Amino acid sequence: MKAIATSRMSAGEIASRVWEVLTRNLDPFLFTCALALTGVGLVTLFSAADQNIARVTSQAGSLCLAIVAMWLVSNVPPQALARAAAPLYVAAILLLVGVALFGVVVNGSRRWLNLGVARIQPSELMKIALPMMLAWYFQKFEGRIRWHDFVIATILIVIPVYLIKRQPDLGTALLIAASGFYVLFLAGLSWKVIGGLCAAAAAAGPFIWTSLLHDYQRERVLTFIDPGRDPLGAGYHSSQASIAIGSGGVIGKGWLNGTQTHLDFLPERHTDFIFAVFGEEFGLIGNALLLLLYVLLIGRAMVITANASTLFARLLSGAVTLLLFTKAFVNMGMVSGVLPVVGVPLPFVSYGGTTLVSMFIGLGVLMSVQANRKLVRT
């Protein structure tokens, strides 16, 4: 490669070479869908922020960073990721323990670790570290996976989930548990076990309700079942979001014209509830288009996953894909009132640099998998 890149190359050749390097691993379909979603996010954000351009530019800055991160990750081959899996997982576990011991309390939850230079939220890291670890583990025993491997995998899941749950951060804990479960599922976890797990969950329901959930979590669930029981308190967010979406109607109230949004009735309207802003201003048509974008994005990710060359790549990209779906579903379900209120942002759309970067890193993983799929055939 070095030999080819000589000084005698013309500027045009250099440019096309650079372009090739930049786009080599890029999946245009995936990237276009993600950019479209982020664009929807920026447009909605401008309205949600009461036309304050500062928030939009800040989010756009995050987008640039996220694209760079995506590009970097897309150029890391899956094998390299596999090699990094175990150390990353161990590091993430150590950081979570560190949070439990020395964490900073914000809003009553101990989720942050102050590293002097920056505060980090190790649970974010765990979102990618756990599926990587599990995928690596299953690949390690590829072809001879036995039931006890699933037991070990379950333990690998339970440790971070427990640590995050007691921060407390139920939403993230559930997401991480879900990502772990997706790996188990895709790795071929027996249907009997899945059925058994479901039965056990149902049986343990009352116990979870009384012993494992905090008061505020119970309150959220109760409020979800009947938002009217406390319309000005816990049910307020949910009610106002439903009013916003419902009042949008088929064609919406028009961009920048959402009354729920602009008169402050919508809580968290830049972040977790941005979908309510979108639904109010763009109506059912907008919602349908947004769903379509997600279907296209997730469908493409499924195709990439299906064609992945190694078990590690399959499991990892499968988990990333399903987690992306889960976040989108849980967020829109929560905002439209069919799921309890949990703090899950809408992928690519909600305001927030960290989430945006991590979503694009996920895309980077998928692109890397896609780029490396053909190695088997060469």
Add this chain to the structure above:
Amino acid sequence: MRRLFASRRRDAGTHFSGPEMRNAEREVFHFRRRLVIAATLALFAFAGLFARFVYLQVVQHEHYRTLAESNRVAIIPIAPNRGVITDRNGIVLAQSYSAYTLELTPSKIADLEATIDELATIVDIQPRDRRRFRKLLDESKNFESMPLRTRLTDEEVARFAVARYRFPGVEIKARLFRQYPYGEIASHVIGYIGRINDRDLQRIADWDETANYKGSDYIGKVGVELSYERELHGTTGVEEVEVDAGGRAVRTLSRTPPVSGDNLRLSLDIKLQEVAEAAFGDRRGALVAIDPTTGDILAFVSRPGYDPNLFVEGIDSANWDALNNSPDKPLLNRPLRGAYPPGSTIKPFLALGALASGRRTPRQAISDPGYFQLPGSSYRFRDDKPGGHGSVDMYRSIVVSCDTYYYVLASETDIDDTARFLGELGFGRKTDVDIEGELTGTLPSRAWKRARFAGEKYREEHRKWYLGDSISAGIGQGYNSFTPMQLAHAMATIANDGVAFRPHLVKEIVDVATGEARRVAPTPTGRLDVKPEHIAFIKNAFVGVNKEGTSARAFADAKFTSGGKTGTAQVFSLKGEKYLAHKVDERLRDHAWFIAYAPADKPSIALAVLVENGGFGAQAAAPIARKVLEYHLLGRTAPGPAATMPGAAHDADDDESD
């Protein structure tokens, strides 16, 4: 290398179908199957979401649209301007003006005391303001805002505006205030407004006006403010504003302006009223002056009065106690609610009754020995003049106020006949004056006594009517008691030759928007069934009283002709009241009455004056009447009393007789 190996293994698998290779194939197959299952579930989940969106945005759209609208739109009532009250000449007696108030919404404030303490560093808050606020707090619901300070200065408004962010739940509002420029003068006529309480709310509900009072804080409580509340109030306007989640108005969507309440033009002449009130000096009492040709009330005095301005914002307890516990009873509306024995003022009316029934002719005379005895009784009903007035005919009986004449008349007249005739003159009945609270007084009759002494507490002999009762009633004592309003009304009826008009305080109701005035038409309420010559005779006797009778001295040198009658009401109801010794004497003194009209030939004013514990009517009450008549007829341009008038000098005949 590993990839190559894996690839070769795969290729090999297709050809040789070895167990390992089949494993790898099957693994991919299984993986893809699971992936398809997951994808299907995800699609179903999204389809579920889409169904939810359809439900929210199509099926329930109207419902949520309504909710969003009611979130967004607040209906704010705009209180109308309350009508202005003026006297008959347009002089303002009650008006509204706008001023800033500092208002607190208790439900939005965590620590009220601390907030008030902190506010006190910005605006002047007196202990009085705090007490009043406490009282308001006890009386009202927590979710409405209540004024802590009223009438803020511009500087205070500016200072608060700067610090506003520190005080959630505290705001400055422009409110309409009521002001009564004349203070105590005519306070019992005008009355006052006060904050709407539960009883008022009930009243509003009975009118079916609840919506119209949405923006109103005040309502008429007493006087014309009360009785013309519905005219004065006006129609509340509505402003639709867009509000944000914090309840702050963002912009106005629509506005229906309020319609101001009607202005009232009273029949009262405030200058005359001032003269009348001044004439009372420190004395307690009442005066009602009526235009006999229309029923217009020209002056309506109840002394002492009170300052209605004290009541508007809720009176503080010190002022309230002072007014409520004063032995002078400043809150008592004496013309309407003070019932006093009429004393000798009743005599001309009784004489008219005797003429009408034919029991007496003007010429018929009695010989007055100075007392009257019922047949078979040794008890002497005494005349005021020891030794008597000698031969007394009807004219002289009125002019000198001869008791014996009326003792005899009463002894020959059935009390029920007397009651019937006096009733026609309005005694013992409400005059239906247009402010509330009027008493009927007591017009004694057999039926009345029976009803009055009904029940187990009394025996039959208490209920029976005795001739002796008639004798006392015959000179306006005994069970009789009438309000100054009734006496003025009766006097006006006589002055107007027997045609009675309903007395009224409001002359015109003026629509502010159109300027259209609805006149309160003079309403004749009846004509006395008496021959004109009988009324003429009695009127002549009234004139005689002022010319040569009991009040001649008080009307000496008057530059107008007038008729009048003095009266003295014995005070007999003071038993059990505890006053200081030196006060007891004063309060046991008789009440002084004077009724009058003028000018004699074509009366334009008729009045009744009562001076509580004033002693003789001629001394205490007649001079007040004269001042009022003088002002009314001659105005401020009238020359002083020193100026003489030909033929005005007369000898006062016997004016110590009542």
